[in-house]
């Protein structure tokens with residue numbers, strides 16, 4: 001199946017000469033949830049602004065369902081819902097009008113029943129006749145989501161969706177994303193929260209300084225790079241790792257109080273019981289053992305942490 005979004009050789013240089021995107025290529029499949037993870041200023045918003053037709057690329061092309069986002073702006077924009085970071089609508093307008101108007105702007109016929117269901121789902125229905133300026137910050141975020149969904153988009157962009165939102169909204173948001181996914185909607189979210197990407201995405205792209213450093217299925221990424229560590233807390237400090245333990249290539253912590261065994265499920269082959277027996281045989285007492293899995297955070301830091 002052809003990808004729903006295809007980004008080819010995309011670069012963006014702003015008027016002041018700053019290169020915010022550098023030769024980015026990426027295919028997004030219909031129905032997937034992809035998280036674009038990167039630190040502040042990495043170029044995430046620039047990338048989604050170009051896909052949404054709000055900013056123009058300096059080089060490269062983007063197609064949405066086979067249509068060029070610059071030439072066929074209306075067609076591509078109509079397929080996309082964008083939840084931006086901030087509300088920029090008329091603050092005196094009511095919730096229901098704002099959301100209905102947004103649907104009209106995207107060329108769709110009025111559908112009061114559908115708008116009502118969106119408002120209910122986002123617990124905005126009771127506030128439908130309130131002016132936007134009367135709403136709390138969290139409620140305004142909900143209006144942004146309702147607006148983005150007003151024209152039943154096939155693709156939804158969430159730009160830093162949970163930055164500064166409360167737990168209730170975060171929960172509602174993930175439920176909504178699950179429902180949209182079940183309905184075949186493609187969801188692209190930007191975040192600098194690693195846990196968020198880890199929790200919700202099927203695929204993760206890591207962006208840093210305008211470059212797409214990596215795109216991978218989340219599970220494959222975790223498997224490939226997510227090695228395990230066994231940490232053995234020693235009863236007494238060691239000066240060095242005994243010769244008899246050489247086969248396990250253990251690391252002794254700087255304090256001399258921990259032995260660390262790096263392994264993965266495949267290479268381990270039941271080595272842990274043998275290792276523990278060998279440690280005892282070497283006359284080393286241990287107080288505790290624990291394991292930890294390399295997290296996406298370790299991967300992220302190892303990819304972009306260097307050179308900073």
Ligand SMILES: Nc1ncnc2c1ncn2[C@@H]1O[C@H](COP(=O)(O)OP(=O)(O)OP(=O)(O)O)[C@@H](O)[C@H]1O
Nearest residue numbers: 014015016018020039040041042043044045046047
């Ligand atoms: N209109 C502009 N003119 C010049 N530079 C810009 C402009 N818009 C953005 N930039 C710069 O481009 C870089 C990428 O910005 P962008 O907003 O795409 O990053 P981001 O990854 O979305 O970051 P954040 O998480 O902070 O939103 C930043 O260094 C930013 O200062």
